[in-house]
Amino acid sequence: MCQLFLTLLGDTLPAAVGGSDVPGGARGPYGAVVTATSSPDARRLACVDIGSTWTKAALVDAGSGELLATRQAPTSSDVVPGVLAATEGWDAEVRACSSAGGGLRLAVVGYEQLISAEAGHRAALSAGARVVHVAAGRLDGDGLAALAAAAPDVVLLVGGTDGGDATVLRHNAGALASAAGRVPVVLAGNVQVREEVAAVLAAGGCPVTACDNVLPDIGELAPESARAGIRAVFLEHVIGGERLSADPRLQRWVRAVTPDAVLDGVVALAALRSGADVPGVLVLDVGGATTDVYCVPDLDPEQAALRREAVGVPAHRRTVEGDLGVHHSVGDLLAAARAEGLPPTGEDALALGEAAATVALRRHLRAEAAYGAGGASARGVGLVVLSGGVFRHADAGALDAVVSRLAADRGGAAGVLAGTRVVVDRRYVLAAAGLLAGTHPVATAELLQSLLT
Missing domain, CATH: 3.30.420 (Nucleotidyltransferase; domain 5)
Incomplete structure (x- = not known):
């Protein structure tokens, strides 16, 4: 247990x-x-x-x-x-x-679904955005209408490896520039045409932030430049509006979208545990509208050297489940729990939180499996953190029971929680640590110790 x-x-x-x-x-x-x-x-x-x-x-x-x-x-x-x-x-x-x-709503427009659009999707999740739409291929009238209906705060435009085919990237830049309603664009595609494509977007009135390619080569995912660009757009256009x-x-006051800050806190926590036998960290953050899963796994050298054939494996992973919330999206949560074969939960807050955590972790592990041998495994996680008000305000006995059931879940959670240390972020220090990490590393480490003692 x-x-x-x-x-x-x-x-x-x-x-x-x-x-x-x-x-x-x-x-x-x-x-x-x-x-x-x-x-x-x-x-x-x-x-x-x-x-x-x-x-x-x-x-x-x-x-x-x-x-x-x-x-x-x-x-x-x-x-x-x-x-x-x-x-x-x-x-x-x-x-x-x-x-x-609702946080930061982001749409991804890529060259094709399985490679560049998927790379953009992963980069967007690492930046703390809620991905509301993914489009692949040449944008036409229907595609632009679907994009507008998703009402994103920002579009992440990707496509092509560096030096590769740029025709679709050029086409989509022109389509976005001519569309009604100028949504800010973060450009993170083929760098050899970056200036040209950025000029097209700017000429059409689209605010554009040009970044490095999220997929510079097949199997090489490089999300950090796009992540910084997305954060800058969030601060200027969402917080600045x-x-x-x-x-x-x-x-x-505002430095980041919350999931972006939390991910920084999770990365700092994993670094703090670098000397542990299994230093990897997984966080289950259950909220009123969404449930977020963050993972900084510890991969053995053989796994770390492996790359997926088309899209590389990000070192720090996040998935967001927009239909798993204990308040605003509770109806969708109950439907998702039934679809996963979970027993009825009633309206008890902690039971709803357990259901959200179970379904979100199952989905996250299915996404991890898609990474192939480079994905996380039970061996790569030595600490699980539960976050969110439903866990924060629960008593110890009730939480023990929840963790025991999660650890016995053969739908996926057992592979991570069985035998793994579990703590509760009762004072939300992960977000605070993420806000401090860039400028106060010593204070960040000391703050995070409160999770481990």
């Missing part, structure tokens, strides 16, 4: 939702003492995750990595009041990530 380790650090909530963060220590709902200093400290950072329902904040000492306090507040249609409520009185710089308003708030402070 898989042993469950809980990070019993408690949680400090604002008075509006049942708690306080008074100096000298406050008791969270699970009995742990949380301390919060009252004197200003320039090193303190407020790391904020703006969700569709709740805005979660963690006050961190950027020098030591000490988690000083946590708080959450409801997210409203204008997200700024939630940030202000969650960080009130902290006198700290705010760094935020956001998945409010007025969909979430017209308050200019939001643009200063």
